[in-house]
Amino acid sequence: MKSPAQVIATATLSPLEKAHVLIEALPYIKKFRGKTVVMKYGGHAMDDERLRESFCRDVVLLKYVGLNPVVVHGGGPQIGQMLERLGIASRFVAGLRVTDDETMKIVEMVLGGSVNKELVRLINVAGGRAVGLTGKDGGLALAERVGKVRVPRSEPPEEIDVGRVGEVVEVAPQLVEKLLAEDFVPIIAPIAVDADGETLNVNADPFAAKLAAAMHAEKLVLLTDVQGVRGQDGRLCSTLTSEQVKSLIKSGAIDGGMIPKVQFGLSALADGVLKVHIVDGRVEHAVLLEIFTDRGIGTELVLEGA
Secondary structure (H helix, E strand, O other): OOOHHHHHHHOOOOHHHHHHHHHHHHHHHHHHOOOEEEEEEOHHHHOOHHHHHHHHHHHHHHHHOOOEEEEEEOOHHHHHHHHHHOOOOOOEEOOEEOEOHHHHHHHHHHHHHHHHHHHHHHHHHOOOOEEEEEOOHHHOEEEEEOOEEEOOOOOOOOEEEOEOEEEEEEEOOHHHHHHHHOOOEEEEEOEEEOOOOOEEEEOHHHHHHHHHHHOOOOEEEEEEOOOOOEOOOOOEOOEEEHHHHHHHHHHOOOOOOHHHHHHHHHHHHHOOOOEEEEEEOOOOOHHHHHHHOOOOOOEEEEOOOO
16 A cells, blocks of 8 residues: 555545545644744745645645644745846846845845735635735844855856845744734745845745744745755655764765755754754645655754754
């Protein structure tokens, strides 16, 4: 017989298999009831209408079975499309979008507007009660400018000021906590302000990590476009401790864009989040498979001895 995770992934459930799925999920539903789960949602899963609707239904299910889901979303491709439509060039340095004043207006319009409100709409249609926010609302997120960033592999060495790009330095989660207490689902665009009130564009991964830590979340789930973290042998790692992650980075097994993702995860663990999950958002019901099945489908990061 297929495992419940395999059954859900292939979407072919007999009545008996449905019962097995529910029974496997039961201890996890009991364990995580009342716990906060912060999810960073982005990547190609946001581009696919079917996956987008599926994710929003999953968020509603999490809420109905007693968890407190919080969604921090990206929207890089959508921003890029709008900039192209308006004839504004996109430029990236070390993975960061160079954000001048004009680009910041577009970022805020897309992230805080169209992308955010579409997710709110889909969750409400699925039976939830979603509220759209940005980090500017209720003093949620205070950020500082990143400033100058070294251009990778440039000769001679070159540094470029990436403009209105920020990193979160302080989170005041009271507004989000009040929304959760009233059974709303917060949907948050990663836009923040600095001490002078200037709006800054923030990467969604570290934004979600900082928020999860401030809320003492049970889990931080980072939805990405790969299965998870692979080890030296190329196989998917189901569980990694923080020391194992550092070793894999040193050996080169973890490289490229996965390095900052796991580093944000390790920071969240160090700040009190119990587990960090890196899962493939292109898999339908990825969040449910990771949280409510014995083996999960991605990689969980934990502290030593956890």
